[in-house]
Amino acid sequence: MDFILVIVVEVLYAIGALVLISAGLAVIFGMMRVINLAHGEFMMLGGYATITAVDLGVNVFLAMLVLAPAVVGVLGLVVERLVIRHLYGRLIDTMLATWGLSLLFVGIVTMVFGNTTTGISTPIPGFALGDYQVNGYNFFIVLVAAALLFLMLAVLRSTRSGLIARGTMQHADMAASLGYNPDRIYMLTFACGSALSGLAGAVLAPLVGLVPTSGGAYIAKAFITVIAGGPALIAGLASSAGVFGLINQIFSFAVSPVVGEVALLVAAVVLLRLLPRGITDRLFRESL
Amino acid sequence: MREAGWSRELTGTLVAAACAVGVLPMLVSTYTLTVLVIYGMLGLSLGLVWGFGGILCFGQAAFFGLGAYTYAIAAINIGESTVPMLLAVAIPAGFAALLGAMLFYGRLTDVYLGVITLVVTLILHRFMNATAGSDYVIGNARLGGFNGIPGFQTLNVPGHPASYVWGDSLYYFCAACLLLVYLLVSALLRSSFGRIAVGIRENETRAALMGYDVPARKTVMFTAGAAIAGLAGALFANWAEIVTPRLFSLGQSADIIIWCIVGGLGTRIGPVLGAAGLSYLKFLLGQQGLIHNSVVSGAILVLFVLFLPGGIAPVLANAWRSVTQRRPRRRSPRRRGPRSSLASGDA
Numbered sequence: 001m002d003f004i005l006v007i008v009v010e011v012l013y014a015i016g017a018l019v020l021i022s023a024g025l026a027v028i029f030g031m032m033r034v035i036n037l038a039h040g041e042f043m044m045l046g047g048y049a050t051i052t053a054v055d056l057g058v059n060v061f062l063a064m065l066v067l068a069p070a071v072v073g074v075l076g077l078v079v080e081r082l083v084i085r086h087l088y089g090r091l092i093d094t095m096l097a098t099w100g101l102s103l104l105f106v107g108i109v110t111m112v113f114g115n116t117t118t119g120i121s122t123p124i125p126g127f128a129l130g131d132y133q134v135n136g137y138n139f140f141i142v143l144v145a146a147a148l149l150f151l152m153l154a155v156l157r158s159t160r161s162g163l164i165a166r167g168t169m170q171h172a173d174m175a176a177s178l179g180y181n182p183d184r185i186y187m188l189t190f191a192c193g194s195a196l197s198g199l200a201g202a203v204l205a206p207l208v209g210l211v212p213t214s215g216g217a218y219i220a221k222a223f224i225t226v227i228a229g230g231p232a233l234i235a236g237l238a239s240s241a242g243v244f245g246l247i248n249q250i251f252s253f254a255v256s257p258v259v260g261e262v263a264l265l266v267a268a269v270v271l272l273r274l275l276p277r278g279i280t281d282r283l284f285r286e287s288l
Numbered sequence: 289m290r291e292a293g294w295s296r297e298l299t300g301t302l303v304a305a306a307c308a309v310g311v312l313p314m315l316v317s318t319y320t321l322t323v324l325v326i327y328g329m330l331g332l333s334l335g336l337v338w339g340f341g342g343i344l345c346f347g348q349a350a351f352f353g354l355g356a357y358t359y360a361i362a363a364i365n366i367g368e369s370t371v372p373m374l375l376a377v378a379i380p381a382g383f384a385a386l387l388g389a390m391l392f393y394g395r396l397t398d399v400y401l402g403v404i405t406l407v408v409t410l411i412l413h414r415f416m417n418a419t420a421g422s423d424y425v426i427g428n429a430r431l432g433g434f435n436g437i438p439g440f441q442t443l444n445v446p447g448h449p450a451s452y453v454w455g456d457s458l459y460y461f462c463a464a465c466l467l468l469v470y471l472l473v474s475a476l477l478r479s480s481f482g483r484i485a486v487g488i489r490e491n492e493t494r495a496a497l498m499g500y501d502v503p504a505r506k507t508v509m510f511t512a513g514a515a516i517a518g519l520a521g522a523l524f525a526n527w528a529e530i531v532t533p534r535l536f537s538l539g540q541s542a543d544i545i546i547w548c549i550v551g552g553l554g555t556r557i558g559p560v561l562g563a564a565g566l567s568y569l570k571f572l573l574g575q576q577g578l579i580h581n582s583v584v585s586g587a588i589l590v591l592f593v594l595f596l597p598g599g600i601a602p603v604l605a606n607a608w609r610s611v612t613q614r615r616p617r618r619r620s621p622r623r624r625g626p627r628s629s630l631a632s633g634d635a
Contacts, residue, residue, distance in 0.1 A: 035399060086594060091399065092344060093593050096549055099542055100589030107583030216538055220410050223403050258418040265411045269404055273394050 002130030015245030016145035024197030040215025046201030068202030076194020230278020331563030337513035342489030347405035353535035355521025365427035376522035384514030436532030552599025
């Protein structure tokens with residue numbers, strides 16, 4: 001019984017982590033069609049921002065939930081103005097330029113922080129569940145992921161700015177003729193996506209030893225989750241994170257964590273071969 | 289006409305290659321040059337698939353690594369290098385044919401293609417990293433996990449396992465291989481297959497409507513690129529004398545794409561020059577500690593995408609043309625002067 005509970009917790013945690021990892025990319029790639037290969041590095045920078053802030057004596061939750069997204073959001077703004085702005089609509093070029101950016105960030109962070117592992121301890125203690133020890137921080141991740149999904153849904157569905165952003169992504173000319181400035185909306189949407197990536201990196205930072213190249217570990221997962229999700233932003237994110245998180249944890253428990261990772265990737269290839277346009281192309285078509 | 293153009297290009301390529309192969313060892317050590325030549329071949333493989341086939345493969349490193357691993361494993365089991373070299377071309381090609389057929393008959397394009405090739409590379413990378421210990425053995429070869437496979441039979445004269453090809457002779461062998469591959473690629477692109485491949489790159493729907501079997505042709509193109517990358521991998525294994533999972537890494541795939549972009553897509557010589565030039569730059573940068581290597585390669589990639597998306601080769605070609613054509617152009621007004629007045633007189 002306890003064992004089953006532990007597995008349920010782990011599966012929920014895996015799904016929550018995938019949602020967090022992919023949320024920023026869902027905005028930047030899913031909505032804006034910018035293939036952001038620097039997504040992992042945005043997350044890595046969010047992690048470093050958190051660790052630096054905590055070392056300077058800032059409260060860890062403040063650093064994770066406010067400071068890191070703000071820092072990475074501002075960085076995203078700068079990147080958008082300098083590079084991405086010139087490349088909208090050129091899918092392959094955005095991909096190459098952001099790959100260049102990711103290398104650049106890795107290099108700069110290595111020069112500043114050194115090629116060593118840094119980290120902070122998890123701020124929530126673990127507890128015993130029957131014979132098993134459970135990491136209390138996992139619940140926090142699940143909570144943040146759920147809150148994030150609801151927040152995104154609320155903003156995109158029920159606020160005026162969400163509506164304007166969605167409309168601009170569908171038809172920039174139409175939005176412009178209605179008096180909204182697409183350039184500005186693109187800029188702000190990109191910054192929001194970057195901030196989400198920063199948040200994800202910050203929240204996951206206590207669980208991983210952070211190195212400048214940590215971003216590479218997230219990027220493939222984020223992309224397959226967003227692409228397998230398909231056209232509906234939030235329903236797609238939730239459903240594909242659910243499928244992949246489940247598969248990953250089942251194989252991790254049954255065989256080993258490495259096999260779990262490989263199973264996730266194989267599942268992604270098979271799923272994309274069967275549903276090339278993603279899950280929400282067939283199911284939940286009308287949802288957001 | 290076409291035959292004449294081909295023979296002139298053939299002569300030109302051979303002369304230029306002979307000069308380059310002969311002169312470069314005076315400037316750079318042949319040990320470094322060998323790896324530059326091998327990377328040039330790897331760049332050419334993606335230059336063919338991406339620049340002419342229009343297939344952006346994020347996983348060219350997978351075929352490179354697969355070629356290297358195939359060579360190493362086969363060389364340990366066989367103890368002579370001829371068959372392993374052939375296998376190192378055949379196995380990546382076969383793998384690419386399977387993968388390509390799955391992708392192209394599934395009508396996957398651009399982003400999805402990129403992501404799946406990327407994921408396949410990651411799977412191989414993860415898997416190879418996890419193969420430590422005595423459970424993972426192929427024949428006599430232990431896969432060795434993170435540490436890779438050292439100590440295999442390196443290249444030898446066919447039939448004589450004791451007479452190794454190494455040092456200077458390995459360099460000349462690699463250069464000859466690159467030249468051969470380059471000429472084969474040129475011939476392929478001049479054939480009707482190559483021209484149709486470019487047609488597919490330009491407009492897939494149009495090519496399909498004209499009755500060409502697009503998925504089959506793309507699969508063949510993909511396979512050809514993988515075979516070249518596999519050969520480059522085998523040569524790399526011979527040069528490094530060890531194969532490690534790093535060959536499958538994302539950084540390796542990124543490098544290959546950067547070479548093609550910087551050198552110039554849609555040209556044959558561009559990716560070769562881009563690969564050799566940037567690898568040499570990386571080698572020089574590795575000797576100083578001030579700026580991290582990836583800062584430079586990242587900045588180069590961003591700047592090229594923003595300001596010179598066509599790469600260096602077209603710029604060089606234009607410069608060359610303007611140099612060679614300047615003289616006739618200066619003379620031509622004088623020569624044409626009387627003729628044009630005559631023409632106007634006629635009118």
